[in-house]
Amino acid sequence: MDKEVDPHVLTVIDEMRLSGPRLTPVEIVAKMGVFDAREKPFDQAWLATGDNVIATIWAEYVSVGSGGRWFCLESLDTQLRAGGGTRTAFQVQRAKDRLALLKRTFDAGQGFRAVLQTNRVAIAELESNKAAKVSTRVRDDAEWHVASWEPEQQLAVLVRGPRGWTPDEAEVKAAAARGSVPVVAEAEPEVAAPPAPVSREEVQAAAMDYVMRHFKGYGYNAEDLTGKNIGYSIEVSNAKGATLLRVVVKGTSTGSPKFQLTSEEQACSVREPLWRLLVVSDAGTAIAQHKIYKPSEMSQAPGFEAQG
Structure with a gap:
Protein backbone atom coordinates (compact mmCIF):
# COMPACT_ATOMS: atom_id res chain seq x y z
CA MET A 1 0.00 0.00 0.00
CA ARG A 178 10.63 -3.97 6.36
CA GLY A 179 9.51 -7.56 5.85
CA SER A 180 10.71 -8.29 2.33
CA VAL A 181 12.38 -11.53 3.39
CA PRO A 182 11.07 -14.27 5.68
CA VAL A 183 12.56 -14.21 9.14
CA VAL A 184 14.34 -17.53 9.62
CA ALA A 185 15.66 -18.43 13.05
CA GLU A 186 19.37 -19.13 13.16
CA ALA A 187 20.16 -22.81 13.36
CA GLU A 188 21.74 -24.12 16.53
CA PRO A 189 25.50 -24.55 16.00
CA GLU A 190 25.34 -28.29 16.57
CA VAL A 191 22.54 -28.82 14.07
CA ALA A 192 23.99 -29.17 10.60
CA ALA A 193 21.93 -28.76 7.46
CA PRO A 194 21.38 -32.00 5.55
CA PRO A 195 24.04 -32.44 2.87
CA ALA A 196 23.05 -31.80 -0.73
CA PRO A 197 22.90 -34.85 -3.02
CA VAL A 198 26.35 -35.71 -4.29
CA SER A 199 26.06 -39.00 -6.16
CA ARG A 200 24.45 -39.37 -9.57
CA GLU A 201 21.75 -41.56 -8.00
CA GLU A 202 20.94 -39.01 -5.29
CA VAL A 203 20.74 -36.17 -7.81
CA GLN A 204 18.41 -38.23 -10.01
CA ALA A 205 16.21 -39.18 -7.06
CA ALA A 206 15.93 -35.53 -6.04
CA ALA A 207 15.03 -34.58 -9.63
CA MET A 208 12.29 -37.24 -9.78
CA ASP A 209 10.84 -36.09 -6.47
CA TYR A 210 10.84 -32.48 -7.70
CA VAL A 211 9.05 -33.36 -10.96
CA MET A 212 6.43 -35.56 -9.28
CA ARG A 213 5.59 -32.80 -6.81
CA HIS A 214 5.56 -30.21 -9.59
CA PHE A 215 2.96 -31.96 -11.75
CA LYS A 216 0.82 -33.08 -8.82
CA GLY A 217 0.91 -29.56 -7.44
CA TYR A 218 -0.86 -28.40 -10.58
CA GLY A 219 -3.53 -31.09 -10.29
CA TYR A 220 -2.16 -33.52 -12.88
CA ASN A 221 -1.75 -37.25 -12.42
CA ALA A 222 1.88 -38.29 -12.53
CA GLU A 223 2.88 -41.96 -12.64
CA ASP A 224 6.44 -42.91 -11.81
CA LEU A 225 7.57 -45.51 -14.36
CA THR A 226 11.24 -45.52 -13.40
CA GLY A 227 12.82 -48.92 -13.82
CA LYS A 228 10.40 -50.21 -16.47
CA ASN A 229 12.90 -49.37 -19.24
CA ILE A 230 10.22 -48.05 -21.57
CA GLY A 231 12.06 -44.93 -22.64
CA TYR A 232 10.58 -42.37 -20.23
CA SER A 233 10.37 -41.82 -16.48
CA ILE A 234 6.96 -40.26 -15.81
CA GLU A 235 3.63 -40.33 -17.60
CA VAL A 236 1.53 -37.21 -17.02
CA SER A 237 -2.24 -37.24 -17.53
CA ASN A 238 -5.15 -34.96 -16.75
CA ALA A 239 -8.09 -35.62 -14.42
CA LYS A 240 -9.98 -37.36 -17.24
CA GLY A 241 -7.12 -39.80 -17.79
CA ALA A 242 -5.90 -38.35 -21.09
CA THR A 243 -2.13 -38.68 -21.43
CA LEU A 244 -0.46 -35.29 -21.84
CA LEU A 245 3.27 -36.00 -21.66
CA ARG A 246 5.72 -38.84 -21.37
CA VAL A 247 8.85 -37.32 -19.89
CA VAL A 248 12.30 -38.64 -19.22
CA VAL A 249 13.70 -36.85 -16.17
CA LYS A 250 17.35 -35.95 -15.76
CA GLY A 251 18.82 -34.09 -12.81
CA THR A 252 21.98 -32.02 -12.69
CA SER A 253 23.88 -30.35 -9.86
CA THR A 254 27.23 -28.73 -9.19
CA GLY A 255 28.76 -32.11 -8.42
CA SER A 256 26.96 -33.93 -11.23
CA PRO A 257 26.57 -31.51 -14.14
CA LYS A 258 26.30 -34.01 -17.02
CA PHE A 259 23.80 -36.67 -18.12
CA GLN A 260 23.18 -39.07 -20.99
CA LEU A 261 20.11 -40.75 -22.41
CA THR A 262 19.92 -44.54 -22.45
CA SER A 263 19.55 -46.26 -25.81
CA GLU A 264 15.87 -46.95 -25.03
CA GLU A 265 15.24 -43.31 -24.09
CA GLN A 266 16.93 -42.22 -27.31
CA ALA A 267 14.78 -44.61 -29.36
CA CYS A 268 11.60 -43.55 -27.58
CA SER A 269 12.31 -39.90 -28.37
CA VAL A 270 11.96 -40.80 -32.05
CA ARG A 271 8.87 -43.02 -31.95
CA GLU A 272 6.80 -41.40 -29.17
CA PRO A 273 5.13 -38.05 -30.09
CA LEU A 274 4.46 -37.16 -26.43
CA TRP A 275 8.08 -37.77 -25.39
CA ARG A 276 9.88 -34.85 -23.76
CA LEU A 277 13.19 -34.37 -21.91
CA LEU A 278 12.76 -32.59 -18.57
CA VAL A 279 16.00 -31.39 -16.96
CA VAL A 280 16.05 -30.32 -13.31
CA SER A 281 19.05 -28.10 -12.57
CA ASP A 282 20.35 -27.67 -9.00
CA ALA A 283 18.38 -30.80 -8.09
CA GLY A 284 18.04 -31.30 -4.35
CA THR A 285 18.51 -27.61 -3.50
CA ALA A 286 16.14 -24.77 -2.65
CA ILE A 287 16.76 -23.14 -6.05
CA ALA A 288 16.01 -26.22 -8.17
CA GLN A 289 14.32 -25.37 -11.45
CA HIS A 290 13.36 -27.23 -14.59
CA LYS A 291 13.00 -26.86 -18.34
CA ILE A 292 11.31 -29.13 -20.87
CA TYR A 293 12.83 -29.93 -24.27
CA LYS A 294 11.34 -31.46 -27.40
CA PRO A 295 13.39 -34.25 -29.04
CA SER A 296 14.69 -31.77 -31.61
CA GLU A 297 15.88 -29.46 -28.81
CA MET A 298 17.46 -31.91 -26.37
CA SER A 299 21.02 -31.33 -27.58
CA GLN A 300 20.59 -27.74 -26.35
CA ALA A 301 19.92 -28.88 -22.78
CA PRO A 302 22.76 -27.87 -20.39
CA GLY A 303 24.66 -30.97 -19.35
CA PHE A 304 23.46 -33.17 -22.25
CA GLU A 305 26.08 -35.58 -23.53
CA ALA A 306 25.45 -37.67 -26.61
CA GLN A 307 26.31 -41.33 -26.39
CA GLY A 308 29.69 -42.14 -27.79
Whole structure:
Protein backbone atom coordinates (compact mmCIF):
# COMPACT_ATOMS: atom_id res chain seq x y z
CA MET A 1 0.00 0.00 0.00
CA ASP A 2 1.15 3.57 -0.65
CA LYS A 3 1.61 4.30 3.05
CA GLU A 4 4.19 1.49 3.20
CA VAL A 5 6.32 3.04 0.43
CA ASP A 6 9.29 5.29 1.18
CA PRO A 7 8.09 8.89 0.45
CA HIS A 8 10.98 9.54 -1.95
CA VAL A 9 10.22 6.35 -3.90
CA LEU A 10 6.50 7.12 -3.99
CA THR A 11 7.19 10.61 -5.36
CA VAL A 12 9.26 9.20 -8.22
CA ILE A 13 6.59 6.61 -9.04
CA ASP A 14 3.91 9.29 -9.13
CA GLU A 15 6.05 11.35 -11.50
CA MET A 16 6.48 8.32 -13.78
CA ARG A 17 2.75 7.61 -13.68
CA LEU A 18 1.75 11.17 -14.52
CA SER A 19 4.37 11.78 -17.22
CA GLY A 20 3.56 8.75 -19.37
CA PRO A 21 0.48 7.48 -21.23
CA ARG A 22 -2.26 5.84 -19.19
CA LEU A 23 -1.69 2.11 -19.60
CA THR A 24 -3.07 -0.92 -17.81
CA PRO A 25 -0.66 -3.20 -15.90
CA VAL A 26 -0.89 -5.69 -18.79
CA GLU A 27 -0.25 -3.07 -21.48
CA ILE A 28 2.86 -1.83 -19.68
CA VAL A 29 4.43 -5.29 -19.69
CA ALA A 30 3.29 -6.00 -23.25
CA LYS A 31 4.90 -2.78 -24.54
CA MET A 32 8.16 -3.89 -22.90
CA GLY A 33 8.27 -6.91 -25.21
CA VAL A 34 6.38 -9.66 -23.36
CA PHE A 35 4.28 -11.35 -26.04
CA ASP A 36 2.21 -13.46 -23.63
CA ALA A 37 1.58 -10.61 -21.18
CA ARG A 38 -2.19 -11.15 -21.29
CA GLU A 39 -1.76 -14.80 -20.27
CA LYS A 40 0.71 -13.92 -17.50
CA PRO A 41 -0.32 -10.43 -16.38
CA PHE A 42 0.63 -10.80 -12.74
CA ASP A 43 3.69 -13.03 -12.96
CA GLN A 44 6.66 -11.82 -10.95
CA ALA A 45 9.13 -11.85 -13.85
CA TRP A 46 9.07 -12.31 -17.60
CA LEU A 47 11.48 -13.07 -20.45
CA ALA A 48 10.89 -10.46 -23.14
CA THR A 49 12.12 -10.11 -26.70
CA GLY A 50 15.86 -9.97 -27.08
CA ASP A 51 16.25 -12.23 -24.03
CA ASN A 52 15.63 -9.21 -21.81
CA VAL A 53 14.46 -10.03 -18.31
CA ILE A 54 11.71 -7.92 -16.77
CA ALA A 55 10.95 -8.21 -13.06
CA THR A 56 8.38 -6.71 -10.76
CA ILE A 57 9.81 -4.57 -7.96
CA TRP A 58 7.34 -4.03 -5.13
CA ALA A 59 7.77 -0.41 -4.12
CA GLU A 60 6.79 -1.27 -0.55
CA TYR A 61 10.08 -3.19 -0.26
CA VAL A 62 12.36 -0.59 -1.88
CA SER A 63 14.81 1.03 0.53
CA VAL A 64 16.87 4.16 -0.08
CA GLY A 65 20.51 3.71 0.86
CA SER A 66 23.52 6.00 1.00
CA GLY A 67 23.73 8.53 -1.78
CA GLY A 68 20.05 8.02 -2.52
CA ARG A 69 20.60 4.61 -4.15
CA TRP A 70 17.56 2.35 -4.28
CA PHE A 71 17.78 -1.33 -3.43
CA CYS A 72 15.59 -4.16 -2.25
CA LEU A 73 16.20 -7.59 -0.78
CA GLU A 74 15.12 -10.76 -2.60
CA SER A 75 14.49 -13.91 -0.58
CA LEU A 76 15.85 -17.11 -2.15
CA ASP A 77 13.48 -19.17 -0.01
CA THR A 78 10.77 -20.27 -2.42
CA GLN A 79 8.77 -22.12 0.24
CA LEU A 80 7.92 -19.23 2.58
CA ARG A 81 5.91 -16.10 1.86
CA ALA A 82 7.48 -12.83 2.94
CA GLY A 83 4.42 -12.12 5.07
CA GLY A 84 4.71 -15.49 6.81
CA GLY A 85 3.29 -18.92 6.08
CA THR A 86 4.07 -21.48 3.40
CA ARG A 87 3.37 -21.00 -0.28
CA THR A 88 1.08 -23.16 -2.38
CA ALA A 89 2.62 -25.26 -5.15
CA PHE A 90 1.59 -22.62 -7.69
CA GLN A 91 3.13 -19.81 -5.63
CA VAL A 92 6.31 -21.83 -5.17
CA GLN A 93 6.63 -22.33 -8.93
CA ARG A 94 6.09 -18.62 -9.63
CA ALA A 95 8.79 -17.77 -7.08
CA LYS A 96 11.17 -20.30 -8.66
CA ASP A 97 10.50 -18.93 -12.14
CA ARG A 98 11.29 -15.40 -10.93
CA LEU A 99 14.51 -16.45 -9.20
CA ALA A 100 15.61 -18.40 -12.27
CA LEU A 101 15.35 -15.30 -14.44
CA LEU A 102 17.09 -13.07 -11.88
CA LYS A 103 19.87 -15.65 -11.46
CA ARG A 104 20.24 -15.74 -15.23
CA THR A 105 21.05 -12.02 -15.29
CA PHE A 106 23.40 -12.35 -12.31
CA ASP A 107 25.37 -15.19 -13.94
CA ALA A 108 25.59 -13.26 -17.20
CA GLY A 109 26.59 -10.00 -15.51
CA GLN A 110 23.61 -8.28 -17.10
CA GLY A 111 20.98 -5.92 -15.78
CA PHE A 112 17.23 -6.31 -15.98
CA ARG A 113 14.28 -4.05 -16.66
CA ALA A 114 11.87 -3.35 -13.82
CA VAL A 115 8.23 -2.46 -13.39
CA LEU A 116 7.64 -0.65 -10.10
CA GLN A 117 4.40 -1.65 -8.43
CA THR A 118 2.34 -0.58 -5.45
CA ASN A 119 -0.54 -2.69 -4.20
CA ARG A 120 -4.03 -2.23 -2.82
CA VAL A 121 -3.51 -4.47 0.19
CA ALA A 122 -0.77 -4.57 2.79
CA ILE A 123 2.34 -6.06 1.20
CA ALA A 124 2.45 -8.84 3.80
CA GLU A 125 -0.93 -10.05 2.50
CA LEU A 126 -0.02 -9.88 -1.18
CA GLU A 127 0.27 -13.63 -1.76
CA SER A 128 -2.40 -14.74 0.71
CA ASN A 129 -5.20 -12.23 0.03
CA LYS A 130 -7.33 -13.27 -2.95
CA ALA A 131 -8.54 -9.67 -3.29
CA ALA A 132 -5.01 -8.38 -3.84
CA LYS A 133 -4.74 -6.15 -6.91
CA VAL A 134 -2.19 -3.80 -8.41
CA SER A 135 -2.66 -0.18 -7.33
CA THR A 136 -0.02 1.38 -9.58
CA ARG A 137 2.44 -0.15 -12.04
CA VAL A 138 4.96 1.94 -13.98
CA ARG A 139 7.92 1.13 -16.18
CA ASP A 140 11.23 2.13 -14.61
CA ASP A 141 13.58 3.47 -17.26
CA ALA A 142 16.56 3.05 -14.93
CA GLU A 143 18.24 -0.35 -15.16
CA TRP A 144 18.36 -2.65 -12.14
CA HIS A 145 20.85 -5.43 -11.48
CA VAL A 146 21.46 -8.24 -9.02
CA ALA A 147 24.32 -6.92 -6.91
CA SER A 148 24.80 -10.05 -4.80
CA TRP A 149 23.47 -13.61 -4.64
CA GLU A 150 24.06 -15.46 -1.36
CA PRO A 151 22.50 -18.96 -1.28
CA GLU A 152 23.90 -19.60 2.21
CA GLN A 153 21.97 -16.61 3.53
CA GLN A 154 18.99 -17.26 1.23
CA LEU A 155 19.29 -13.66 0.11
CA ALA A 156 19.97 -11.59 -2.99
CA VAL A 157 20.30 -7.81 -3.24
CA LEU A 158 18.76 -5.96 -6.19
CA VAL A 159 20.10 -2.46 -6.89
CA ARG A 160 18.82 0.32 -9.13
CA GLY A 161 21.38 2.13 -11.23
CA PRO A 162 25.08 1.63 -12.06
CA ARG A 163 27.11 -1.20 -10.61
CA GLY A 164 29.76 -0.68 -7.98
CA TRP A 165 27.54 0.13 -5.00
CA THR A 166 25.94 -2.22 -2.49
CA PRO A 167 24.12 -1.43 0.76
CA ASP A 168 26.13 -1.83 3.95
CA GLU A 169 25.25 -4.26 6.72
CA ALA A 170 23.15 -1.75 8.66
CA GLU A 171 21.16 -0.85 5.54
CA VAL A 172 20.52 -4.52 4.77
CA LYS A 173 19.31 -5.15 8.33
CA ALA A 174 16.98 -2.16 8.14
CA ALA A 175 15.61 -3.36 4.80
CA ALA A 176 15.05 -6.87 6.18
CA ALA A 177 13.02 -5.33 8.99
CA ARG A 178 10.63 -3.97 6.36
CA GLY A 179 9.51 -7.56 5.85
CA SER A 180 10.71 -8.29 2.33
CA VAL A 181 12.38 -11.53 3.39
CA PRO A 182 11.07 -14.27 5.68
CA VAL A 183 12.56 -14.21 9.14
CA VAL A 184 14.34 -17.53 9.62
CA ALA A 185 15.66 -18.43 13.05
CA GLU A 186 19.37 -19.13 13.16
CA ALA A 187 20.16 -22.81 13.36
CA GLU A 188 21.74 -24.12 16.53
CA PRO A 189 25.50 -24.55 16.00
CA GLU A 190 25.34 -28.29 16.57
CA VAL A 191 22.54 -28.82 14.07
CA ALA A 192 23.99 -29.17 10.60
CA ALA A 193 21.93 -28.76 7.46
CA PRO A 194 21.38 -32.00 5.55
CA PRO A 195 24.04 -32.44 2.87
CA ALA A 196 23.05 -31.80 -0.73
CA PRO A 197 22.90 -34.85 -3.02
CA VAL A 198 26.35 -35.71 -4.29
CA SER A 199 26.06 -39.00 -6.16
CA ARG A 200 24.45 -39.37 -9.57
CA GLU A 201 21.75 -41.56 -8.00
CA GLU A 202 20.94 -39.01 -5.29
CA VAL A 203 20.74 -36.17 -7.81
CA GLN A 204 18.41 -38.23 -10.01
CA ALA A 205 16.21 -39.18 -7.06
CA ALA A 206 15.93 -35.53 -6.04
CA ALA A 207 15.03 -34.58 -9.63
CA MET A 208 12.29 -37.24 -9.78
CA ASP A 209 10.84 -36.09 -6.47
CA TYR A 210 10.84 -32.48 -7.70
CA VAL A 211 9.05 -33.36 -10.96
CA MET A 212 6.43 -35.56 -9.28
CA ARG A 213 5.59 -32.80 -6.81
CA HIS A 214 5.56 -30.21 -9.59
CA PHE A 215 2.96 -31.96 -11.75
CA LYS A 216 0.82 -33.08 -8.82
CA GLY A 217 0.91 -29.56 -7.44
CA TYR A 218 -0.86 -28.40 -10.58
CA GLY A 219 -3.53 -31.09 -10.29
CA TYR A 220 -2.16 -33.52 -12.88
CA ASN A 221 -1.75 -37.25 -12.42
CA ALA A 222 1.88 -38.29 -12.53
CA GLU A 223 2.88 -41.96 -12.64
CA ASP A 224 6.44 -42.91 -11.81
CA LEU A 225 7.57 -45.51 -14.36
CA THR A 226 11.24 -45.52 -13.40
CA GLY A 227 12.82 -48.92 -13.82
CA LYS A 228 10.40 -50.21 -16.47
CA ASN A 229 12.90 -49.37 -19.24
CA ILE A 230 10.22 -48.05 -21.57
CA GLY A 231 12.06 -44.93 -22.64
CA TYR A 232 10.58 -42.37 -20.23
CA SER A 233 10.37 -41.82 -16.48
CA ILE A 234 6.96 -40.26 -15.81
CA GLU A 235 3.63 -40.33 -17.60
CA VAL A 236 1.53 -37.21 -17.02
CA SER A 237 -2.24 -37.24 -17.53
CA ASN A 238 -5.15 -34.96 -16.75
CA ALA A 239 -8.09 -35.62 -14.42
CA LYS A 240 -9.98 -37.36 -17.24
CA GLY A 241 -7.12 -39.80 -17.79
CA ALA A 242 -5.90 -38.35 -21.09
CA THR A 243 -2.13 -38.68 -21.43
CA LEU A 244 -0.46 -35.29 -21.84
CA LEU A 245 3.27 -36.00 -21.66
CA ARG A 246 5.72 -38.84 -21.37
CA VAL A 247 8.85 -37.32 -19.89
CA VAL A 248 12.30 -38.64 -19.22
CA VAL A 249 13.70 -36.85 -16.17
CA LYS A 250 17.35 -35.95 -15.76
CA GLY A 251 18.82 -34.09 -12.81
CA THR A 252 21.98 -32.02 -12.69
CA SER A 253 23.88 -30.35 -9.86
CA THR A 254 27.23 -28.73 -9.19
CA GLY A 255 28.76 -32.11 -8.42
CA SER A 256 26.96 -33.93 -11.23
CA PRO A 257 26.57 -31.51 -14.14
CA LYS A 258 26.30 -34.01 -17.02
CA PHE A 259 23.80 -36.67 -18.12
CA GLN A 260 23.18 -39.07 -20.99
CA LEU A 261 20.11 -40.75 -22.41
CA THR A 262 19.92 -44.54 -22.45
CA SER A 263 19.55 -46.26 -25.81
CA GLU A 264 15.87 -46.95 -25.03
CA GLU A 265 15.24 -43.31 -24.09
CA GLN A 266 16.93 -42.22 -27.31
CA ALA A 267 14.78 -44.61 -29.36
CA CYS A 268 11.60 -43.55 -27.58
CA SER A 269 12.31 -39.90 -28.37
CA VAL A 270 11.96 -40.80 -32.05
CA ARG A 271 8.87 -43.02 -31.95
CA GLU A 272 6.80 -41.40 -29.17
CA PRO A 273 5.13 -38.05 -30.09
CA LEU A 274 4.46 -37.16 -26.43
CA TRP A 275 8.08 -37.77 -25.39
CA ARG A 276 9.88 -34.85 -23.76
CA LEU A 277 13.19 -34.37 -21.91
CA LEU A 278 12.76 -32.59 -18.57
CA VAL A 279 16.00 -31.39 -16.96
CA VAL A 280 16.05 -30.32 -13.31
CA SER A 281 19.05 -28.10 -12.57
CA ASP A 282 20.35 -27.67 -9.00
CA ALA A 283 18.38 -30.80 -8.09
CA GLY A 284 18.04 -31.30 -4.35
CA THR A 285 18.51 -27.61 -3.50
CA ALA A 286 16.14 -24.77 -2.65
CA ILE A 287 16.76 -23.14 -6.05
CA ALA A 288 16.01 -26.22 -8.17
CA GLN A 289 14.32 -25.37 -11.45
CA HIS A 290 13.36 -27.23 -14.59
CA LYS A 291 13.00 -26.86 -18.34
CA ILE A 292 11.31 -29.13 -20.87
CA TYR A 293 12.83 -29.93 -24.27
CA LYS A 294 11.34 -31.46 -27.40
CA PRO A 295 13.39 -34.25 -29.04
CA SER A 296 14.69 -31.77 -31.61
CA GLU A 297 15.88 -29.46 -28.81
CA MET A 298 17.46 -31.91 -26.37
CA SER A 299 21.02 -31.33 -27.58
CA GLN A 300 20.59 -27.74 -26.35
CA ALA A 301 19.92 -28.88 -22.78
CA PRO A 302 22.76 -27.87 -20.39
CA GLY A 303 24.66 -30.97 -19.35
CA PHE A 304 23.46 -33.17 -22.25
CA GLU A 305 26.08 -35.58 -23.53
CA ALA A 306 25.45 -37.67 -26.61
CA GLN A 307 26.31 -41.33 -26.39
CA GLY A 308 29.69 -42.14 -27.79
